[in-house]
Amino acid sequence: MGALPLPTLDQAVSALRDGATSSRELCESVLGRIDTVDSRIGAYLYVDREEVLADAAAADRRRADGSQLGPFDGIPIAVKDNMAVRGQPLTCASRILKDFVSPYDATVIERLRSQGFIFLGRTNMDEFAMGSSNENSGLQATSNPHDSSRVPGGSSGGSAAAVAGGEAIVALGSDTGGSIRLPASFCGVVGVKPTYGRVSRYGLVAFASSLDQIGPLTRTVRDSALMLDIISGRDPRDSTSLPEPAGGCASCLSAASVNGMRCGMPREYFEVEGLDPSVRECVENAARQLEAEGAEIVEVSLPMLKYAIAAYYIIATAEASANLARFDGVRYGLRDSEGEAESLLAQYRLSRARGFGDEVKRRIILGTYVLSSGYYDAYYLRAQKVRTLIRKDFEHAFTECDVILSPVSPEPAYKKGELATPLRMYLADIYTISVNLAGICGLSVPCGATESGLPIGLQMLAPALHEKRLLQAAATYEAIRGDL
Amino acid sequence: MAVSAGTTNHETFIRKTTIHKTFKEQEGDSHAMTGALHGYEAIIGLEVHIQVRTSTKLFCGCPNRFGGEPNTRVCPVCMGYPGVLPVLNREAVRKTLGAGLMCDCTINTYSKFDRKNYFYPDMPKNYQISQYDLPFCRGGTMPVSGVGLSGGEMQSKGIGITRIHLEEDVAKSTHFGSYSGIDFNRAGIPLMEIVSEPDMRTPDEAYAYLTGLKQIMQYAEISDCDMEKGQLRCDVNVSVRPVDQTAFGEKIEIKNLNSFRAVHRALEYEIDRQISDLREGASLRQETRRWDDALGMTAVMRVKESAHDYRYFPEPDLMPLEIGTDWRNEIQDSLPERPGVRRDRFVAHYRITPYDADVLTQDKLLADYFERAVAKGATPKTVANWMQTELLRELSDSAQGIAESPVAPEALAELVALIEDKTISGKIAKDVFHIMFATGKAPSVIVEEKGLKQVSDDAEIGVFVDRALAENPAVVEDYRTGNKKSLQFLMGQVMKFSRGKANPQSANRLLKERLEASEG
Known part of the structure; x- marks a missing residue:
């Protein structure tokens, strides 16, 4: 693929500080790269060039007059199309939200905005983050930058491909069952849940x-640490966010060592x-x-690993069946039934039948079923008990x-269309989903490649709230691994 | 009759309503309300929704207020936009716990919210954040007693409260013929659902239960319970059965009840209808009926379909709540005395009649007013009389509430003192009160300004008495021939000459003295 023309986040910060580059230069090189390669990769669903360049000019002006918002002011970032950026599309790669524009900023976006980050555009994903290959996008296909015939992984495939393809310095993804780590592994970048x-x-x-959690996709462990320091921390608008102090992830890396660490x-x-075998070999070598x-x-x-997939697909689909109920075409989104629907129910049916793709429908139906009266105890309640056992397993x-230490996926990036049945696709998540069920932290860091050059990721996991330990281990590994 | 924890207002679209006509009506004979039970009894349970008065909505910062331009008090959260999350309003929880404590409920120390799934356009997320198996409060009681709305004495009893839970209100749909509009201003307002046990047997008991609930909510400032603003909404479940039968009859749910009186009327109608139908050999089926207040009858809305499956599951966006003893006690301590307790205390402590105590404790502000006036040293009975006659009449004439009364309780106490120390007569006092109400001036100032001070000096009154006797020799003669009623006319004359200021007792005594003296 050749050397990437883009700096890392850390390098960009230094270059901006030293005056070696400008926000305009950074943004132009990213946009130029998108022009060159994205027709082949398909990482982005939306890029607003004019807006990006205007924001870059504003950042450069701030830096010139000493009013910059911080060290990151003027650095462009790619965002998975399921996080709200005010004034930008928010489609979740679904036809049902095809023309939806967000009226508000997500908390992570607000935090990045206050640091001066520039929101490049929206990256492709499996529709509503349901999938492991990006093949479930309702809007566009994305290719693995290392081999166009292969998938980038999913569901944050667009973000991983953008970073791997040199179309973004850093990107945000979300991970419900491996959706950051898996594409990071397939594309050869660092991804943290x-x-x-x-x-x-x-x-x-x-x-x-x-299960959902936002995290960074970056070229280096240090870049991920820098991102985490910005986006982590208690948010009064999310009752499930933790009160424990966050930050210090990047600064702890200088003292990183694995001496005496039990892996x-x-x-x-x-x-x-x-x-x-190549995955096993790379991980064991690491x-x-x-x-x-x-x-x-x-x-x-x-030992609970064998129940993880079953428990995950009950809990995740149950929650999804309610979470996706709001997409009904009444207040916003696709109402593909004007003049056709004879009743309210018909309007719901037509909008949702036409708006959602097969995988999304499959999961809504599954989730509706497991929550149904008479089945709740056998499925949902049982799955929650298994979830507790999985958490205890990790404890x-x-x-x-x-x-x-473990593999991220049993195999490297596969060919598009290769995992044709949903069940086979679900099994590819075996190493990642129990991490979400347990609520602990994990990441994928590149640890080698197949003979044909397909990246392979090493999954590292640490107990809840131990991101620093996790990143220290990963940074140390990254250093001893050397360039791939 | 099991009162389900969560029926919704909108299970199906209502296309048509058919008016139930009994056999008799079809013959042209209007359905006579007999009220006769013919050996049957009614089983009544109520499901009451009450909006909690808070400054903001249950899960977002939008104001909790009634009315306004549609869809002006909304945000991405209460509109159910993609990506938003709920944040629980602690004040709403506090008030719900307060409601439970006022009704002697047990407070669950561990509670949580659940998602109730169903599709309807007034539901922004197509699930409602509600409470399923762990409501905040359970197992309470609402006492009913006294004279019922229909005039009969009710047996004193406690109506069981099954549970009180907190949920978000839905938007308001308005149907405009060919299309419908939805106003999300109401969506997300905190709403308590209070479910009773099927303990009520008469419309009077149901009415008293509702009145009691409303009273408590107003006392504890939990809700204003204004039904016209939708702050209190009530669904009724009623069935009938022969008195010797233990199994419940087919449950009928009645909707569209816009006042407590409507609940009472609808129950009277429905109980009568069900008994008549059964007596005529017809069988009843479980159904939902709509009350038509103008026609004074219920009509079938829908026949009960198979039970709706709401697929409840714990709300993952909110943490479960632990309600500690400290918080519970703090809320308990902040609650006002309950209306029933206060009424009994008024009777025992202030020696006013149970009837007066009942009227005065109907409204917390009225009872507070009474106690403030009495605290100034005014005789309780006199204050009670003045409040129930002059004060309430003036307030009602000027369409004001007790809170807006231009006459403060301290001013009323001062007026009562002026009567009791004979500075003014009771009759003059009424005029003074009227002026107080109109101007807000203190009674002593009015008495001074208008020169209304009562004349108690015998010499001064004697002048008016002499004049009355002198100007009415025929009446005097009448009195002396034995018509003692003539004294009243002479009294009137004295009051007229004194412009009402003569002390009536003194005038009366002086009149009698002189009439009898000259007689002798």
Whole structure:
């Protein structure tokens, strides 16, 4: 793919500070790159060039007269199309919201805006974040920048592809069952899913409220740490956001070391059927490199893994069935039934039948079913109990280790259309979804590639609220790994 | 009759309503309201929705107020826009707990919100944030007693309150013929649902229960309960059964009840209708009927379809609530004395009649007014009389509430003192009160300005008495021949000459003395 022309976030901050570049220059190079490659990659659903350049000019003026908003003022960022940016489209890659423009800013956007970030545009995703390949986008296809015939992963595939393809310095994604980590792994970038409640969900269009979490997709671990320091922290508009103080993620990296750190390898994770040998080799190699650096490798057990997918698809779809009920064409969004619907019910049916794609419909139906009277106890209640057991699994494992190492996905980026059945697609989430069920933090950091050059990610997990430990481990690994 | 925890106002679209006609009506004989029970009894349960008075809505910062241009008090949260989250209004919870404590409910120490799923255009998210299995309050009581609306004495009893939970109000739909409009100003206003046990047996009891609820809500400043503003809405469930039967009859739900009186009338009608139908051999079915206040009858709205599945599940956007003893006690301590307790105290402590105490404690502000006046040293009975006659009449004539009364309780106490120390007569006092009400001036100032001070000096009154006797020799003669009633005319003359200021007792005594003296 060749060297990326864009600086990292950290480099951009220095260059701006030193006057080596300007916001205009940064934005122009990003926009230029989008012009060159996005017709092939398809990462973006919307880019407002004029607005971006106007914002860049304003940032440069602020920097010139000493009124800059901070070190990040004038840096462009890509945003997954399920987070509200005032005045920009908010489609969730769904036909039902095709022409919807957000009237307000999400909390993360507000925080980034106050630092002077420029919102480049909207990145493609699986419709309403339901999917692992971006093939469920209702609006456009996205290709893996490393191989156009392959998927970028999902659901934050547009954000991962934009960063990997040099079309963005950093991007925001959201992770409900692996939607940041999986595309990060497939595209060869760093992606962090923070602890549930670390980052405000206000303004993130909900898929599964008790699992959704916003996080960064970046080229380096340090960039992710810088992003987390900005977006994390208690938000009075999100009652599920945690009161614990956030920040200090970037500054803790200078002292990063894995000396004496216990790295757990869950036995069950390496017994998964279909685990690609190249993935196993890369992950085990990463473990050996950490061990050489002073880490202790220990085997741990997470026996509930086998129930995770079932529990996840009950809880996530149940919540989704209610969360997506508001898309009915009454107040906003597609009302594709003008003059056709003879009743209110017909209007709902036509709008939703035409507005939602198959996977979304499948999950709404599944979620409606598991919540139905007579089935609630057998499905939803049981799944919540399994969820508690999974959380306890991790609690126990973390008494024996400090971080957990595992694959992100059983195999590297697959060919478009290859995982044709939904069930096969669901199984690809085996390593990521229990992290959301347990509410802990995790990330994907590149750890190698297949012979044909497809990136492979290493998943690192840490207990809830231990983002610093997680990032220190990942930064250390990143340093000893060297350039890929 | 199980009163379900969560029926909605909008289960189906109402296209047509058909007026129920009994066999008799079709024959042209209007359905006679007999009120006779023929060995049946009615089972009544009420589901009352009350908007909680707070400054903002339940889950967002929009103002909680009635009226205004449609869709002007809305935001992305109460419009259900993509990505928004609810934030719970603590004041609404506080008031709901207060309502529960006022009704002797048990407060659940652990409570949570749930999503109730159903599609309707007035529901911004197509689910309502409500409470399912862990409402804030459960197991309370509302006492009813005294004279019922229809004039009969009610048996004293406690009506059970099954539960009180908190939920968000929905938007208001208005139908304009070929289309409908939705006003989201109401969406998200905190709404309590208070479900009673099926403990009521008569329309009088239902009326008394509602009156009691409203009174409590107003006392504790939980809600104004203005039905015209939709702050209190009531659905009624009623069935009948032979008195010796334990199984419940088919439950009929009545909607569109816009006043407590309408509830009473609808129940009278419906109980009568159900008994008549059963006596004529007809069978009843579970259905929802609509009360037509103008026609004074109910009509079928819809026959009960299979029970709606609301697919309740815990609201993941809100944390469960632990209600600690400290908070509970703090709320308990902040609550006012209950109306029933206050009424009994008024009777025992102030020695006023139960009737007077009842009237005065009807409204907390009225009772407060009474106690403030009495605290100034005025005789309770006199204050009670003045409030119930002059004060309430003036307020009603000027369409004002007690809160806006131009006559403060302290001023009324002063007026009563002026009567009791004989500075003015009771008759003059009425004029003074009228001026007080019109001008807001203190009674002593008015008495001074208008020179209304009562004349109690015998010499001064004697002048008026002598004049009355001198100018009316025929009446004097009449009196002396035994018509003692003539004294009243002479008294009138004395009062007229003194422009009402003569002390009536003195005038009366002097008149008698002189009439009898000259007689002797």
